[in-house]
Amino acid sequence: MRILGIDPGLQTTGFGVIDAEGPLLRYVASGTVRTTGAGIATGDLPGRIKLLFDGVREVMTQYRPDCAAMEIVFVNVNPQSTLLLGQARGALLAALTHGGLTVSEYTALQMKKAVVGHGLAKKEQVQAMVQRLLALPGLPGKDAADALGLAIMHAHAGASFAAMAAKTPLKRRQHAQFKGSRTY
Numbered sequence: 001m002r003i004l005g006i007d008p009g010l011q012t013t014g015f016g017v018i019d020a021e022g023p024l025l026r027y028v029a030s031g032t033v034r035t036t037g038a039g040i041a042t043g044d045l046p047g048r049i050k051l052l053f054d055g056v057r058e059v060m061t062q063y064r065p066d067c068a069a070m071e072i073v074f075v076n077v078n079p080q081s082t083l084l085l086g087q088a089r090g091a092l093l094a095a096l097t098h099g100g101l102t103v104s105e106y107t108a109l110q111m112k113k114a115v116v117g118h119g120l121a122k123k124e125q126v127q128a129m130v131q132r133l134l135a136l137p138g139l140p141g142k143d144a145a146d147a148l149g150l151a152i153m154h155a156h157a158g159a160s161f162a163a164m165a166a167k168t169p170l171k172r173r174q175h176a177q178f179k180g181s182r183t184y
Contacts, residue, residue, distance in 0.1 A: 026134075052088055068102070104154050127141075
């Protein structure tokens with residue numbers, strides 16, 4: 001199975017492609033799609049969104065993945081940045097699904113826990129573990145390493161999550177109770 005990992009970003013989106021055959025993983029490609037320095041003005045949001053959409057479609061055309069794994073983005077300190085990132089993520093999801101891929105979504109914490117062993121790992125630790133797991137000759141870039149980490153996580157955990165979902169269909173919550181700032 002060929003897996004495309006995506007680490008979404010409005011300025012820099014990382015991608016990583018791996019082949020997974022059981023527990024064996026093989027590096028195929030990785031890199032970034034950048035909207036800065038591409039001749040598009042920083043304030044031209046539609047132009048940047050189009051560049052991300054086209055960039056991911058080009059990666060899909062070149063490497064022909066079977067499925068995709070993307071990072072779920074949570075609220076940042078700056079609400080405006082969160083909204084912009086959400087729009088970029090939406091364009092990336094649209095590109096992936098338009099290409100017929102199923103998209104699995106994982107948090108950064110889940111990916112770091114699966115790849116490094118703890119959810120609070122630093123970017124450099126993710127880079128080092130991705131390099132080791134895929135036997136790369138050098139460290140991948142930070143955004144590409146996160147994308148490759150998502151693909152690695154999906155290769156190992158995707159089948160388990162799918163099996164659990166098949167046995168236990170998820171039910172929507174009808175309500176939530178708050179207790180000590182936790183939702184139940």
